[in-house]
Amino acid sequence: MLEWLQMEQWSPYAVGIGIGILSWFSFLVSDKHLSCSTAIARTSGMAEKLFRGKKVETKEYYKKFPPKVQWDWMLLVGVLIGAFLSTLLSGSFELRWVPSLWAATFGTAPLPHLAVAFIGGIFMGFASRWANGCTSGHGISGTLQLAVSSWISVIFFFVGGIAAAMLIYYVFGG
Amino acid sequence: MLTNLHSKKGVQLVLGLFTGIIFGFLLQKGGVTEYDIILKQLLLRDFTVLKIMLTAVVTGMIGVYFLKGLGLAKLHPKAGSVGMNVIGGLLFGVGFATLGLCPGTAMGAVGSGYMDALFGGMLGMVVGAGIFAAIYPKISKTILQKGYFGDITFPELLKLNPWILVIIFSALIILILYLLEKAGL
Numbered sequence: 341m342l343e344w345l346q347m348e349q350w351s352p353y354a355v356g357i358g359i360g361i362l363s364w365f366s367f368l369v370s371d372k373h374l375s376c377s378t379a380i381a382r383t384s385g386m387a388e389k390l391f392r393g394k395k396v397e398t399k400e401y402y403k404k405f406p407p408k409v410q411w412d413w414m415l416l417v418g419v420l421i422g423a424f425l426s427t428l429l430s431g432s433f434e435l436r437w438v439p440s441l442w443a444a445t446f447g448t449a450p451l452p453h454l455a456v457a458f459i460g461g462i463f464m465g466f467a468s469r470w471a472n473g474c475t476s477g478h479g480i481s482g483t484l485q486l487a488v489s490s491w492i493s494v495i496f497f498f499v500g501g502i503a504a505a506m507l508i509y510y511v512f513g514g
Numbered sequence: 515m516l517t518n519l520h521s522k523k524g525v526q527l528v529l530g531l532f533t534g535i536i537f538g539f540l541l542q543k544g545g546v547t548e549y550d551i552i553l554k555q556l557l558l559r560d561f562t563v564l565k566i567m568l569t570a571v572v573t574g575m576i577g578v579y580f581l582k583g584l585g586l587a588k589l590h591p592k593a594g595s596v597g598m599n600v601i602g603g604l605l606f607g608v609g610f611a612t613l614g615l616c617p618g619t620a621m622g623a624v625g626s627g628y629m630d631a632l633f634g635g636m637l638g639m640v641v642g643a644g645i646f647a648a649i650y651p652k653i654s655k656t657i658l659q660k661g662y663f664g665d666i667t668f669p670e671l672l673k674l675n676p677w678i679l680v681i682i683f684s685a686l687i688i689l690i691l692y693l694l695e696k697a698g699l
Contacts, residue, residue: 347543352565353691355544359566360573362536367578367587370529371520374537376618377643380636384643400654401647411530416621418534419541423625426542435627439549439614454634460613461620461638462645467609468617469646470658471602472592475616478599479567482592484574486668486679489594493603494567498556500607505556508611 348430363481372411373485375477377468379416381405384465401469445513471497515586538622547622549614549631556611561699568687579680589667596661613638 359374366372385407389396396402427433437450446452468474471493473482479497482490519525538547544566545551554560581587610616613635615623620639623631668683669676 349545350543352544352562353569355540356566356569357573358540359537359570360575360577362533362540363570363574364577364581366533368581369516369519370526370533371515371517371588372530373590374533374618376616376621377639380617380639381643381647384640384647387640388644388647399647399650401650409527411526414527414530415534415537416618418531418536419538419618419621420534420625421531422535422538422540423542423547423622424538425535426539427626433627435629437628437630439553439628439630441550441553442614450630454630457613457630457634458638460609460611461635462642463605463609463638464613464616464620464635465609465639465642465644466646467602467605467642468639469643469650471599471606472594474606474618475567475610476618478592479616480570480574484571484578485589485591486575486676486683487589487591487594488663488666488668488671489592489599491668492594492596492599493606496600496603497606497610500604501556501610502558502607504608504611505553509553509557 345429346431348432359480360484363484370411373477373481374415375412375473375481376416376419377465377474377477378405379413380465381469382407382410382413445509515588537618538625541619541622542626547615547619547626547628549623549628552616552619553611553614561694565691565694568691572684572687575680575683579676582676591665591667593665594663595659596663597657597659601657609642 363374366374381401382405385396385402385405389407396407424433438448438453442453471478473490473493475497478490478493483494541547545562546566551560551562555563578587582589613620615631615635617639620631620635624636669679672679
């Protein structure tokens with residue numbers, strides 16, 4: 341058992357089955373599905389509240405998604421802890437600034453990558469709210485419910501993603 | 515349904531945290547908290563992301579429809595529209611390739627020590643979500659409503675017994691996974 345927990349990587353099928361079973365439990369015990377981007381929107385509202393006070397809660401979008409700690413927010417905190425535990429057990433935890441694929445193409449300087457990641461993050465935060473879900477909420481949880489909105493979303497996540505990745509690596513990086 | 519348990523707020527926060535810990539653990543063990551693995555998927559060099567997602571969907575779909583049949587779960591499909599899901603999906607794709615992570619896997623990347631995912635990715639996402647909240651009143655009744663179709667599921671759309679579609683979707687997904695393995699991807 342311990343040996344298995346200490347492995348650096350598991351088969352994608354084992355991981356997929358695990359996430360599938362985890363989603364049964366979230367439906368059963370919490371009446372919720374796995375999702376991550378709603379919590380990001382709540383965090384954004386909480387940050388805004390620090391500067392602008394309680395009136396942030398009257399914004400139309402935050403009436404829909406109140407900037408408060410809820411199930412989905414705790415889930416995202418859990419993801420941080422879970423990933424940390426996983427790398428701790430496998431001994432692969434390490435503070436890093438630049439992923440190796442990026443470094444091999446665009447160099448090892450942290451700042452350019454950080455700037456690009458920040459821009460990517462803005463797109464991601466903006467678009468996951470525009471599409472009303474992310475790779476978890478639409479890509480796994482919505483598709484498994486056979487929701488039409490989620491299947492359309494996930495197809496366009498990959499259409500846009502493949503096009504943009506090829507542009508970044510084969511045009512700018514080539 | 516365990517409605518009594520669902521209404522206990524404090525317990526639910528703990529359950530959310532617990533669910534997240536397992537989710538993050540699995541994402542990290544799957545390798546999808548790595549920028550490299552996500553970018554290689556989008557460059558079609560490595561299919562780990564797709565394998566994990568499709569396996570999770572088959573497993574989850576069968577179990578969740580089973581729970582629904584027993585009256586132990588209810589579905590909550592999201593409402594959608596062409597404006598939301600097509601335009602939002604394409605923009606999401608641009609972010610997916612540029613950041614090389616998505617909201618959940620970025621948080622997992624932070625947990626595995628990637629500081630770029632924290633000071634670049636997570637920070638950017640919070641800013642991006644804030645920008646969306648700011649413009650939301652301007653687009654909520656216009657572009658987001660274009661081609662609105664609501665919170666419909668495929669069994670409702672096609673007026674079929676859900677199990678027929680669960681079987682068809684499962685068979686197709688397993689076929690795709692088989693072909694990926696056969697092609698050595």
